[in-house]
Amino acid sequence: MKDGYGRELDYLRISLTDKCNLRCGYCMPPAGVPLLSHREILTLEEVFRLSRIFVSLGIKKIRLTGGEPLIRKNLVWLIRMLSGLPGLETIALTTNGSLLCGRVGELKEAGLSRINISIDSLREEVFQRLTGKDLLCDVLQGIREAEEEGLYVKLNCVPIRGINEGELIDIARLSKHGRTDVRFIELMPIGCASKYEGIPSEEIKRRLEEAYGRAEPLTGYEKAGPAEYYRYPGLAGRIGLISPMSHPFCKDCGRLRLTAEGYLKLCLEKEEGIDLRSPVRGGASDGELREMIMEAVKKKPLGHSFGSGALDTDKRRMVQIGG
Numbered sequence: 001m002k003d004g005y006g007r008e009l010d011y012l013r014i015s016l017t018d019k020c021n022l023r024c025g026y027c028m029p030p031a032g033v034p035l036l037s038h039r040e041i042l043t044l045e046e047v048f049r050l051s052r053i054f055v056s057l058g059i060k061k062i063r064l065t066g067g068e069p070l071i072r073k074n075l076v077w078l079i080r081m082l083s084g085l086p087g088l089e090t091i092a093l094t095t096n097g098s099l100l101c102g103r104v105g106e107l108k109e110a111g112l113s114r115i116n117i118s119i120d121s122l123r124e125e126v127f128q129r130l131t132g133k134d135l136l137c138d139v140l141q142g143i144r145e146a147e148e149e150g151l152y153v154k155l156n157c158v159p160i161r162g163i164n165e166g167e168l169i170d171i172a173r174l175s176k177h178g179r180t181d182v183r184f185i186e187l188m189p190i191g192c193a194s195k196y197e198g199i200p201s202e203e204i205k206r207r208l209e210e211a212y213g214r215a216e217p218l219t220g221y222e223k224a225g226p227a228e229y230y231r232y233p234g235l236a237g238r239i240g241l242i243s244p245m246s247h248p249f250c251k252d253c254g255r256l257r258l259t260a261e262g263y264l265k266l267c268l269e270k271e272e273g274i275d276l277r278s279p280v281r282g283g284a285s286d287g288e289l290r291e292m293i294m295e296a297v298k299k300k301p302l303g304h305s306f307g308s309g310a311l312d313t314d315k316r317r318m319v320q321i322g323g
């Protein structure tokens, strides 16, 4: 399936819930967001049906996200069902890791192949200040369990000026040869993130070079994704830099997003998209849904306009989109 600019669309991010047990200050307001009602959220059966249709249209990778996806009951059932879809090559999960302990085995057994765990600080006091919860130990234990189970792990950190900038050297050290990559993601000015200052990837690269030696680009590795990967002489594993602000990767964007209420979102920043929940619940056939999706994706915007001064048209917060 291609969009109006000829970009191949093969990656779908599905947000399973708008609820989260953490309150990362750059992602959602301290009081939380107005939550969708139970009725407004797609059931997992509806999520599976839509996933099946998307995969039949060429989606090869599905990432389950949130809010916090591990809050969603029967997540293991969904992963097991997805793993039976011919043509779907990768089932990934993005989680804050705090609810992961004791669950990695069943997720892997159901068919999960990759896991991204967010970790913005290794200092208990900073972690608590940033996320509103004293759960750093649980996250670290979750990371250990994911590594021990042999899942392919990516640790995601959003560097923020004055919050975790003194820790990036330590966080990079969590990378492990061939098994755990650490990725630094530039902060995007969505919703409450505007009150924080992100740190550009170039600066991260330079700071890591001061600590670990000259960065060697890994040009052939994970070419399809948005990260640029490097190896440093003083570090065991790979470091990824994701630079939506300083080096937008929109021209190669093959992503679609399905929000928890069933809205097919065509660009992280923009409102463009269509409601799929109404036709799903209104009795649309698989064929009709396929047509609607193929028609909608033709309007995928060329790119985001973060940093241009233009107002983002979608008022959803990151916790409601899923990253």
Ligand code: SAM
Binding pocket: 020, 026, 027, 065, 066, 067, 068, 069, 094, 095, 096, 116, 117, 118, 156, 157, 158, 185, 186, 187, 188, 189, 190, 193, 318, 319, 321, 322, 323
């Ligand atoms: N709760 C899960 C988690 O934290 O991994 C999944 C949802 S969260 C919205 C997905 C990712 O988006 C996290 O890695 C988070 O750090 C990132 N994120 C949230 N707001 C962001 C922003 N404004 N800019 C860049 N990344 C952001």
Ligand code: SF4
Binding pocket: 020, 021, 022, 023, 024, 027, 028, 066, 067, 068, 096, 118, 318, 319
């Ligand atoms: Fe929750 Fe993830 Fe957002 Fe933090 S980044 S508030 S863990 S959804």
